[in-house]
Amino acid sequence: MDFSFLRGYYVYFFTGTANTVILALFTVFLGVIIGTFIALMKISRNKVLSFIATAYVEFIRGTPLMVQLFIIYYGIPLPVPDVTILGMDMSRFIPGVMALSINSGAYVAEIIRAGIQAIDRGQMEAARSLGLTHSMAMRYIILPQALRNILPALGNEFVVVIKESSIVSIVGIADLMFNTNVVRGALYKPMEPLMVAALIYFILTFTLSKLLGKAERRMRSDD
Amino acid sequence: MIEVRGLHKHFGKLHVLKGIDASIQKGEVVVVIGPSGSGKSTFLRCLNLLEQPTEGEIIFEGINITSKENNINLYRQKMGMVFQQFNLFPHLTVMGNITLAPMKLKNLSKEEAEEKALNLLRRIGLEDKATSYPSQLSGGQKQRIAIVRALAMSPDVMLFDEPTSALDPEMVGEVLDVMKELADDGMTMVVVTHEMGFAREVGSRVLFMDDGKILEEAKPAELFNNPKHPRTKEFLAKVL
Numbered sequence A: 001m002d003f004s005f006l007r008g009y010y011v012y013f014f015t016g017t018a019n020t021v022i023l024a025l026f027t028v029f030l031g032v033i034i035g036t037f038i039a040l041m042k043i044s045r046n047k048v049l050s051f052i053a054t055a056y057v058e059f060i061r062g063t064p065l066m067v068q069l070f071i072i073y074y075g076i077p078l079p080v081p082d083v084t085i086l087g088m089d090m091s092r093f094i095p096g097v098m099a100l101s102i103n104s105g106a107y108v109a110e111i112i113r114a115g116i117q118a119i120d121r122g123q124m125e126a127a128r129s130l131g132l133t134h135s136m137a138m139r140y141i142i143l144p145q146a147l148r149n150i151l152p153a154l155g156n157e158f159v160v161v162i163k164e165s166s167i168v169s170i171v172g173i174a175d176l177m178f179n180t181n182v183v184r185g186a187l188y189k190p191m192e193p194l195m196v197a198a199l200i201y202f203i204l205t206f207t208l209s210k211l212l213g214k215a216e217r218r219m220r221s222d223d
Numbered sequence B: 001m002i003e004v005r006g007l008h009k010h011f012g013k014l015h016v017l018k019g020i021d022a023s024i025q026k027g028e029v030v031v032v033i034g035p036s037g038s039g040k041s042t043f044l045r046c047l048n049l050l051e052q053p054t055e056g057e058i059i060f061e062g063i064n065i066t067s068k069e070n071n072i073n074l075y076r077q078k079m080g081m082v083f084q085q086f087n088l089f090p091h092l093t094v095m096g097n098i099t100l101a102p103m104k105l106k107n108l109s110k111e112e113a114e115e116k117a118l119n120l121l122r123r124i125g126l127e128d129k130a131t132s133y134p135s136q137l138s139g140g141q142k143q144r145i146a147i148v149r150a151l152a153m154s155p156d157v158m159l160f161d162e163p164t165s166a167l168d169p170e171m172v173g174e175v176l177d178v179m180k181e182l183a184d185d186g187m188t189m190v191v192v193t194h195e196m197g198f199a200r201e202v203g204s205r206v207l208f209m210d211d212g213k214i215l216e217e218a219k220p221a222e223l224f225n226n227p228k229h230p231r232t233k234e235f236l237a238k239v240l
């Protein structure tokens, strides 16, 4: 094993890591927005909305992420600008983030729905019996309590996205996996660059999990 | 104050309320008794439309609240409800529980709402719990706070669904005392309960429900000492 190549190639790992984190941040942010809407649609009394939301979640969870990525990248001609920001080609980055966040949104929707439905029915009834409207009850009573269940699970979703996002390297987004392959190709070394990548992924997800665990314990001890 | 006419409720195929007519006058304490599953809770929850009646009308203060044109949220503000399981909001303090609805719905300022809450808390001797969270209270304290939370909206009528059934025996008394005081102050109340002592002492009228119908209604002394319907006799023989 020889890691001396790092001296010349560390920049690849560095920018790759940065891009992976940026990709994951955008994905989780958009995924939470999509997931919130889908979750609210799913629990709404409107049968059409709830059917659409259920179909979305089932379809996304029942098909491989790679297929979803290819459909969006190759199958749907998006009017994306051909510009490069922070060393990332937007015509690849935007469809990549879209595919990831559409995918993550389905999982986030389930996290949010489960978090809301875990709240005892009596809470909504007590709120409504006081004369609060459905949306006030949601906002002041149900969602604040649901958030306690949702936030830790969302943290986990972030960890998952960091790992899963490696798949976008196949459409040429310069994330950590892509840059690792670049180094591999340049050096004809099969193993060492992959070990570096694995270690970086692990450090990212492990640190994040630990931080989340701490935050969660703090939140629980608040009450 | 409340008129119930031809009330039916189905849960899917299950026919739970089978034609109920009742009227509740201002200042009355109407106690509802009956065997488990007879539809007492469902009847009570239809009064403020927590359950949507399948058929029939609820007239509250002269207004048909079952009609779709009327905004039920406005009428619920005037009908306080107390639940068997308390249903306090665990993420809010006692003060937050009591002041939320008055602030959001009656546009009271925080100061006004808190002052009113403190007055109510003083009446039940729990003003020192204002900053506690529900998880720090005993069952009896929780239920008294739940009563105060409903009272903070200054309702015209209070609905109680077995308010003492989830309590340890030694805490039943403190909750019944608060309810008694409320009755003495002239509050209109509908109380579903298994506390026959309370029914006898505080009730102005007792309704006996069985199998989705009101089988008998009378003043407590009469209903307890001289029940007319064989089902009432059978039920009272079991619980007294």
Ligand SMILES: Nc1ncnc2c1ncn2[C@@H]1O[C@H](COP(=O)(O)OP(=O)(O)OP(=O)(O)O)[C@@H](O)[C@H]1O
Pocket: B011, B014, B016, B034, B035, B036, B037, B038, B039, B040, B041, B042, B043
């Ligand atoms: N949301 C619901 N969905 C389906 N069935 C229900 C629902 N709520 C109540 N029921 C059924 O309706 C019937 C009457 O219930 P209800 O709670 O009104 O009885 P109750 O007289 O209050 O009994 P208890 O003394 O046990 O509280 C029961 O058979 C119950 O299972």
Ligand SMILES: [Mg+2]
Pocket: B040, B041, B042, B161, B162
């Ligand atoms: Mg009941």
